[in-house]
Amino acid sequence: MDTYKLHIKIGPHEFKAEGDKSIVTSQFEDFKELIGIRHLQSKGIKEKSIYEYDSAHKVIILKILPQRSENYIADAVFLILLGYRQLRSEEYVFATQVNKALRHSGIGVKRVDRELRDDINEDSIIKIGKTKGVCYKLTDKGILEAQEMINNILTQETQKETASTGPDKSKRG
Numbered sequence: 001m002d003t004y005k006l007h008i009k010i011g012p013h014e015f016k017a018e019g020d021k022s023i024v025t026s027q028f029e030d031f032k033e034l035i036g037i038r039h040l041q042s043k044g045i046k047e048k049s050i051y052e053y054d055s056a057h058k059v060i061i062l063k064i065l066p067q068r069s070e071n072y073i074a075d076a077v078f079l080i081l082l083g084y085r086q087l088r089s090e091e092y093v094f095a096t097q098v099n100k101a102l103r104h105s106g107i108g109v110k111r112v113d114r115e116l117r118d119d120i121n122e123d124s125i126i127k128i129g130k131t132k133g134v135c136y137k138l139t140d141k142g143i144l145e146a147q148e149m150i151n152n153i154l155t156q157e158t159q160k161e162t163a164s165t166g167p168d169k170s171k172r173g
Helices: 021-034 072-087 095-104 117-121 140-165
Strands: 004-010 013-019 051-054 059-062 125-128 135-138
Touching (some): 004 021, 059 072, 059 095, 072 095, 072 125
Antiparallel strands (some): 125 135
């Protein structure tokens, strides 16, 4: 029997397995679910497609915004923090950077900390420091929530694109 080996690193997460191919593949699928990666690739969607890095201003910009709700700004902050983590490998992001990213994404807010009060209390985001030195970091729970938001946003965008193109009317009988 040939041994199948798989070793992959996705962000801070690492998967290593060895054994029968079907078992390793099954374990890898479970691993992806645990770290919050849904089957976006099968839909032709990539998580990074919602982000853009503006090198001139050194800021992550959201190309697709979350749906308007009472948690709209907090949701945008989750996505920005995840963007910094994925695109820039930065786990800790200064509040001033978060504000700048929100502004460049088209969202105006004076105080990010007031928008995140509930999320900090629910252990989704860690707040470190005081006054101008405040940094934010997504917890594992926060990362999963942000990835779920991305899945929902991209699914909705895909549905909008499908609905706007409609059935092919060029084929007439």
